[in-house]
Amino acid sequence: MAGVYVHIPFCKKRCLYCDFFSTTLLERREAYIEAVLQEIRARKGEAHEPIRTIYIGGGTPSTLAARDIQRIVEAIGTQDAIEITMEMNPGDASTEYIRALKEAGINRLSIGIQSFQDGLLQLIGRRHNAEQAKAAVRMAQEAGITNISIDLMYALPTQTMDQWEQDIRTALSLGVQHISSYGLMYEEGTRMTRMIEEGTLTPIDEETENAMYNVLCDRLQTAGFVHYEVSNFALPGYESKHNSAYWNSTPYIGIGAGAHSYIGDIRSWNADELEAYIRGIKEGTWVREQEVLGEKERYNERIMLGLRTRQGVPRQILQRDPQTFIKAGLLRETEDGNIVATQEGIHILNRIIGELMIE
Numbered sequence: 001m002a003g004v005y006v007h008i009p010f011c012k013k014r015c016l017y018c019d020f021f022s023t024t025l026l027e028r029r030e031a032y033i034e035a036v037l038q039e040i041r042a043r044k045g046e047a048h049e050p051i052r053t054i055y056i057g058g059g060t061p062s063t064l065a066a067r068d069i070q071r072i073v074e075a076i077g078t079q080d081a082i083e084i085t086m087e088m089n090p091g092d093a094s095t096e097y098i099r100a101l102k103e104a105g106i107n108r109l110s111i112g113i114q115s116f117q118d119g120l121l122q123l124i125g126r127r128h129n130a131e132q133a134k135a136a137v138r139m140a141q142e143a144g145i146t147n148i149s150i151d152l153m154y155a156l157p158t159q160t161m162d163q164w165e166q167d168i169r170t171a172l173s174l175g176v177q178h179i180s181s182y183g184l185m186y187e188e189g190t191r192m193t194r195m196i197e198e199g200t201l202t203p204i205d206e207e208t209e210n211a212m213y214n215v216l217c218d219r220l221q222t223a224g225f226v227h228y229e230v231s232n233f234a235l236p237g238y239e240s241k242h243n244s245a246y247w248n249s250t251p252y253i254g255i256g257a258g259a260h261s262y263i264g265d266i267r268s269w270n271a272d273e274l275e276a277y278i279r280g281i282k283e284g285t286w287v288r289e290q291e292v293l294g295e296k297e298r299y300n301e302r303i304m305l306g307l308r309t310r311q312g313v314p315r316q317i318l319q320r321d322p323q324t325f326i327k328a329g330l331l332r333e334t335e336d337g338n339i340v341a342t343q344e345g346i347h348i349l350n351r352i353i354g355e356l357m358i359e
Contacts, residue, residue, distance in 0.1 A: 007059065007257060023274050115130075116166070119158075230309075251264070266293070
């Protein structure tokens with residue numbers, strides 16, 4: 001199997017924490033879509049395998065009309081697809097729009113809620129409010145979408161544990177099948193990072209962030225969700241098939257400006273500049289940058305990605321001894337001989353991964 005990711009970089013408003021490639025130049029949508037369709041036609045056979053998953057992300061794909069989403073999905077082809085996901089901002093939701101997306105082939109929605117607290121939403125620069133967030137989920141359910149994922153964020157500035165627990169309760173009350181949850185990262189060049197540097201914003205301390213993560217894990221697993229990746233929880237059978245492919249090295253083709261691909265031992269990526277991408281595709285001059293992964297790079301990547309999942313990595317492949325971390329309760333060995341991170345280990349997972357990688 002293989003997957004296709006399509007990057008839609010357009011946003012009506014940039015969130016203050018976002019470092020993904022995005023633009024507010026909505027007037028360039030049609031030119032961009034034409035370039036995306038041209039790239040799909042040129043590349044969809046690259047994986048030499050059936051396309052089983054399609055993921056339309058961004059940016060904000062819901063800034064596009066349903067008809068444009070349909071054009072993209074049809075160009076890729078759905079004859080072998082089992083999961084077709086699209087990201088959506090709650091502020092763009094309507095029952096009619098979501099029904100049109102369903103008719104276009106979308107069978108899984110990923111709704112970027114982040115919080116059910118209006119004050120926190122305003123603080124991080126989101127353009128929807130809490131009522132719109134809850135309404136978006138209800139609309140999706142009414143439109144017949146039976147596989148709904150929502151995003152939640154924790155460790156937001158000024159966020160309290162009570163607010164976080166309330167957000168988790170609200171999320172569970174909505175009856176969604178999947179929850180992705182991320183601690184706020186202050187990426188270089190974002191507005192929120194500059195606010196910290198200017199002294200106008202104070203980040204949550206590490207102890208509180210870890211406590212929020214522990215509460216998240218405990219509440220969702222008690223509610224029957226499977227914690228199948230560091231930041232992802234799903235009811236049994238609703239794990240994201242597309243994202244899981246990233247973690248187990250399944251081939252995928254990345255379409256659009258800034259999109260990455262992985263086929264065989266080759267990683268490649270498109271330029272993350274809107275006009276250069278549109279012009280290059282139109283004129284046939286676009287060139288994807290690429291790197292060939294050697295044995296060391298493939299090993300390190302398997303460690304890095306595998307330890308993020310509940311399957312972990314087989315102990316027999318490890319070239320460095322994990323015993324110190326096992327004794328400290330940060331890693332554990334499963335009955336089938338895999339090494340996985342414990343909940344405490346996840347808090348320092350990057351350090352653990354770094355120790356187990358080879359130079």
